[in-house]
Amino acid sequence: MMDIHTLTNKVRLKSFELGFDQCGFAKAGPLDPEAFRLEQWLNQNLHGTMGWMENYFDKRIDPTKLVPGAKSVVSVLASYRFKENEMHDKQTDDPKIAKYARGRDYHKVFKNRLKKLFFYTKELTGDIKGRFFVDSAPVMDKAWAQRAGLGWIGKNSNLLNQTHGSFFLIGEMIIDIPFVYDAPQTDHCGSCTKCIDACPTDAIHEPYRIDSNRCISYLTIELKENMPEEFEDKLSDWAFGCDICQDVCPWNRKAKYGHIDDLKPRERVLNPPKKWTTLEEDEFEDIFEGSAVRRAGYKQFTENAKRVELTSIG
Template structure:
């Protein structure tokens, strides 16, 4: 087994499959991330996302997910597209976060990672491992940082000089060694634009986000009556939020994505000729087939749409 040769070939295959970057990290216990996660949970920053408390040991120790794990292969693919920016600039209507305007990346990434995993098995032989696309208790951003795919920004997003934070993450956890990448250094400097721009003050300090106040949490995870104090702060957002990413200087000069399936769909940008809050459940299912927006369900999506329409004075 030649770790250097395997690293070179697998990285090349990942890029051939359409991923924008592929990094390699040594599997180990994430001691510092474990401390931060424990504190975050203890403070109740996960809101009603009780599932975040489950499988704590697996989140911070990859050997609990793959026996004998030696490596994490972290891949990313960008989703910045000119169509989104043109739409946001010219359409003062309730908004869906840009990551959810195209096909749900989970299926797309999973299929590509399956190809990469089979390639790895053919190349090396006896390989035990698993692929993950936000589908198990894996700290994607932590492994992405350790694999050299970026640094953790002040809004807690993984970001790099090429793609800012406009990208999705997936990984393979394997029981074979590679030549590991060095973590990328922090390039946020003294900039605090993401912190200053957050209308709910969810970014309580650099790299620490109170998830229970984040607009993405409020519009996606909160399956209950919206607290009055947050309604006006939602602004135009009815699913997710891009504010802290839109203001980031790195994002404003990042490269555009290449995955066609991640581009915004016309039916998402241009719904039936009436208010979003008036679409039926059947229309919701048709418009958002294969989309991450289905996570909100019709009931709560309509709730969010009504709030955004009120904030925008849409009659």
């Protein structure tokens, strides 16, 4: 087997070849501080109706229970910051879709690339055991990316990176071989509170902690019950997801643009044939084929769009 330094460099270089912007390595083991904070957050019901976040708690906080024998968590990220999105947001008055969901579903984009990275690693090392994930299992991806030196958790609870801001997506491999591990980044938010000040629903009720019950992304995607009246006029143009706390973040002003074509916004999403509020279900399915927007579904998406329009008229 090749030496650990060569292996680490080869896997990192392969990740760049596959289109990822950064790749970091962390030693697998229990996430003790994160486990305590997660337990507190769940006990305070700040996860809203997302009951699945309570499931498999032991595996969520310890990847060696998810992948027996795991020694490493290899995290990758890829940017979805594109000029087309920024120009569109300046010009449109239509209900908005979060930027990550304007291209192809990132689960599919990442999964194919991670699969190739996994089998490349297997070729280099022989028979390895492990799995790769893109929001597909109880993995605390932001915590592992932070431990792998890919950024720090910002006050809006997103992972922030000095080069790529926060408009990026994360995936990981959990495998049973060691690497040269990266050092975690320090916090670079400083005294800035722009994300907290900009949130129209006060979802960031204290730095580094989100109340999902008040978050526009949660309200427009995850909440399947009737939206509480107090939020119906506070969606601030968002019909699916929300980018407000990221749009105001100073680190995103200087972030590098992405380069994976599949993550770029689709023309039919930026310039749909008709208003979102007037879409028929078959038109919705056609426009958002292979898109994360389908997670909300036709009824929820068009109802959110109508709320936004009513608020802007009012």
